[in-house]
Amino acid sequence: MQRYLALELASTIRHDGNGGVTDDLGDVAGTARWLDAQAELFAGNGLPAEHAGRLRVDETARGELVALRQAVRALFARAVSPGPPSPADAGRLLPVRQALDRLNAAAAREPTAPQLRWSNDALPVTHLLPAADNDPLVRLTAALARAAIAFLTGPERELLRACTAPRCVRYYVKRHGRQEWCKPSCGNRARVARHYRRQHDAQ
Template sequence: MAAHAHTLVLDLALTIRHDGHGGVADDLQDAAGLTGWVRERADDLVDEMPGARDFTADGDALAAVLELRAAVRSLFARAVRPGLPSSADAQRLLPADRALGRLNSAAADVPVVPRLDWPETGEPTAVSRPAGAAGECAALTAALARAAIAFLAGPGRARLRACHAPRCVRYFLKEHPRQEWCKPVCGNRARVARHHERHRSA
């Protein structure tokens, strides 16, 4: 899970995105959206959630994941300080203690134990597996919470940024020192907006 933690937790945060028309879209606005999202990431989840490939979300799973996402995005906002959070989060951030409590509680719902895998023709590897049977909803939120914890406690957190291009609501990992935007199209949009602002005030 650790190798995929930053991808998984960023993917969760990025289910809130710009809709292309000046608004914000939510890829997890219904159970079908969550079902598709989990199945697309089954390879990253299957160690802790063996049924990920056949997962079908219900209302309870959707509510649990949305609560966890709110905690993750609130902690992302804390991680990018003193920079500003994503504009999608500015008015609805959870207090840090509540976000941490929600994250830690979800991670603890399904205890994991280390297991040694050693194929006949390969190297031994340590993997974490659920300590016992768990419902799909608890397995999913626990796996996502642990991915968030691994990311936020790891070196990737220092590269986390909120994109402040007009209409963008994404978080991203800064890949090089001069990177200011999540994607080149956001940089172009920001430059156009600055150009128009300069001409308006001239």
């Protein structure tokens, strides 16, 4: 299944499997683990793994990632409208204008220049090359912001949904016409809850 960097960032808030919600960016150690797990995706979005490895993960870095995630989740909520947003966001969404400003500001922090690459046996492609060797945190947040912009302006936006299973707070890309939940375990939980409600109503 294809993974999207913007969706991975949004999914750092997730159901913990025990009826609660966990935050992968809740502390510095968790943030460092999440960044390590995304090395391949960062490389696919123009950020070499060795560059991400130079980032000193501290409270400043964690705070910037959390702020960017808040903007991405607010824009995801707008994208799934008129459907409901994730329950994790419903009561505390950033205003859309503020979310857009935050995302665009992060993307603009690192100046880039398009570079054409055209090997003998492939079609020409463009890559964004950083105009300068910026601070690793600037490069990281800019790469995440650009990935979110690409996601929200691409065809995936039309397939974005908020999972409606009990206690789930994830967004997901709908893969087929009948998909209602982000993963099978959420579908099982939703069916059990539905069955329980029917049994309760019948009494």
